[in-house]
Amino acid sequence: MIKKFLKKWGLSASEKEIKMFLDVFSHGDIEQNGIILGWATLFHYQITTKDIEFEKLLNAKKGENQGPIASYILQLNRLVNELHKAGRFEEAAGMKLWNITFRCMSDDLLHHYGIILWKTASISFSEARNWLEVKLANARESGSEQVISSLIGALKICNFIPPQFCNI
Numbered sequence: 001m002i003k004k005f006l007k008k009w010g011l012s013a014s015e016k017e018i019k020m021f022l023d024v025f026s027h028g029d030i031e032q033n034g035i036i037l038g039w040a041t042l043f044h045y046q047i048t049t050k051d052i053e054f055e056k057l058l059n060a061k062k063g064e065n066q067g068p069i070a071s072y073i074l075q076l077n078r079l080v081n082e083l084h085k086a087g088r089f090e091e092a093a094g095m096k097l098w099n100i101t102f103r104c105m106s107d108d109l110l111h112h113y114g115i116i117l118w119k120t121a122s123i124s125f126s127e128a129r130n131w132l133e134v135k136l137a138n139a140r141e142s143g144s145e146q147v148i149s150s151l152i153g154a155l156k157i158c159n160f161i162p163p164q165f166c167n168i
Contacts, residue, residue: 033121111164132155
């Protein structure tokens with residue numbers, strides 16, 4: 001009984017957080033959303049180079065791996081909070097995009113929000129690419145090889161949409 005209550009409460013809390021993020025993200029301008037998506041893409045590349053499981057979960061089909069996905073929600077939420085506390089708000093928003101994406105993957109009842117999220121995000125793919133290219137040009141001037149490598153990797157996956165949300 002308590003387990004069922006906690007699951008329902010958690011689902012309700014996730015849905016509320018998803019709706020709040022979607023409301024803000026869908027009203028953002030294309031340039032700002034491009035920056036958020038650019039950070040999300042950079043994080044995607046950086047995390048998957050260190051954590052193969054993250055990539056596996058992003059490519060999961062609807063209903064697959066919901067248990068492991070739930071544990072990543074907590075980790076991503078912690079990272080969002082750390083970035084936010086450090087005043088790195090655009091980076092926090094980029095990480096929040098993955099947190100919300102994983103929430104949408106965590107339960108079939110939330111899945112339709114992921115389709116809406118990525119339909120909105122895909123509008124900003126060209127802005128995200130432009131932002132990453134500017135960051136790459138700046139990194140080349142400063143000579144940071146690790147940053148350059150990450151940005152080149154991010155540019156290669158710039159139009160990524162988790163497969164279960166490609167129904168857009």
